Amino acid sequence: MNGRRKVVTALAAAALVAAGTSRAGEARTNLNVVASFYPIYVATLNVVGHNPGVSVSSMAQPTAGCLHDYQMRTDDMVALSAADVFVVNGAGMEAFLDKAVRQAPRMTVIDASRGIDLLRDGGQPNPHVWVSIARHMQQVANIAAGLAAADPGRAERYRQNAAVYTNRLAALRVRMQAGLKDLKTRDIVTFHEAFPYFAEEFGLRIVATIAREPGSEPSGRELARTIQAVRRAGVKALFAEPQYAPRVAETIARETGATVYVLDPAVTGPASPNAYIEIMEKNLAELQRALK
Template sequence: MKKILSLLLCLTVLTLFSGCANDKETTSNNTENTNELKIVTSFYPIYIETINITKGIDGVVVENMTKPQTGCLHDYQMTPADMKKLENANIFIANGAGMESFLEDIINNQKQLHVIDSSANIPLLIDEHGENPHVWVSISNCITQVETITEELSKIDPNHADQYHKNAEDYIARLKDLQNEMHAAIDPLPNKKIVTFHEAFPYFAEEFNLDIVGVIEREPGTAPTPTELTDIISQVKNLPTKALFAEPQYSSTAAEAIANETGAKIYTLDPVVTGKDDPDAYIKAMQENAKTLQEALK
């Protein structure tokens, strides 16, 4: 127990100095042209979905509200710059499912703004901490979000409805190819038990029949309690394949401490909450996730 408490103290101190996410860049294609339809997205995965739907459509501008290093919006507080973006926007597209705790305030205070909840048609997973908002990490849910955004944009902007639907059909076809490719890679793996960094992967695990037996940090930046740390170490020691999955946006300090106690190897799974201004970013990250799982669980 002294060793566990010592590990916990180190993790807590180091967490105070760790950032929430990395500094990858997402650029904006915003403009001051008042004739344009201005769409603001809440954070990175919704931005990627939306730029695929609006690709090549003249007069439609998409800007991401939050800074590129923000990551998940668990406890995000809106800034004056965010409010200015929304005041100049026509449409705000959110993940929903509780990810944006400020969403109700936006709906109440920005009466001119059309708000799209992209998770509206997705059954949510619920645990002891409530509804899990990380729906996009499942490819099936990502497809549903693309469909929902497309339908809502078409209602708001019917002049571009055909283009929205054509772009969405093209992107969904690629997502379905990705889905088949990942099932082919993951389904045959002999070991399906994994320990993840935080609660970003339950929808992913459900889709690919993985069993999450432990979570290192329930909330990013919050070190595990002594009891949680003891339990995770015990779970990892009992795994047939000792692998821990960190995330590229967050410090791997906690995972490293557990690895030192168990001999487990650390791998990286990307929930795609940060990245470059690249329409293919989600597909590329998921392909890397499949390769990582193949290496770790073979």
């Protein structure tokens, strides 16, 4: 009696272990995918698509914005300890990644920026890779390849979903290139270092960046320098981000006669697979309004 119960318990335990294990050609029953923050979460939603048994969540709240100074919270650790796969932007955005991997050594980490040509500023790679649509398409491909390797039974589904989404992104890029072809001026002033990839992709010139990191206020001297640069270049459009108070941009606008517009780096928004494309469409309309 006693011996038999032991065997049954051992079998139940073995079944539990098997449920969480993947074998080539066989779908894992449940796959828990956690993305680090908003733009990677939206991309992962698209790659996973409607896929029974696969859950996708975001570690950081969709209101968290960029993760430059992000401190992992207890519930982040709890979420990661239950994750099979952790999808990160990479390129230095997740400074807490080593700590996360130490705490949850069994999860598979997918680096969405692997192999992507990075812009540098001040010797450091600029982590805002997703703000370039072309590079974001490569991120989507990396996410799909990583998920296919981690979950071979659903590999074909991930690849198909990624192909569909990549086509939509390619069409968006063509629309934006056409829409931004004939601007009167291509000089812009932005907040925080989120836009060099975007500017490179669409031939815009960032004359000044008001604050390098979100949340950090420029010093009086930096502010004076920015005002001077805006005047000298004759810049008419300043671009604040919806995530941050436009107070500093308004001060510069007052001093220079420029107008404050909004450019969204897609770091916050709704939990919708269409969100990235919708945000970029809004950016297109705003740039046309500001620079025509």
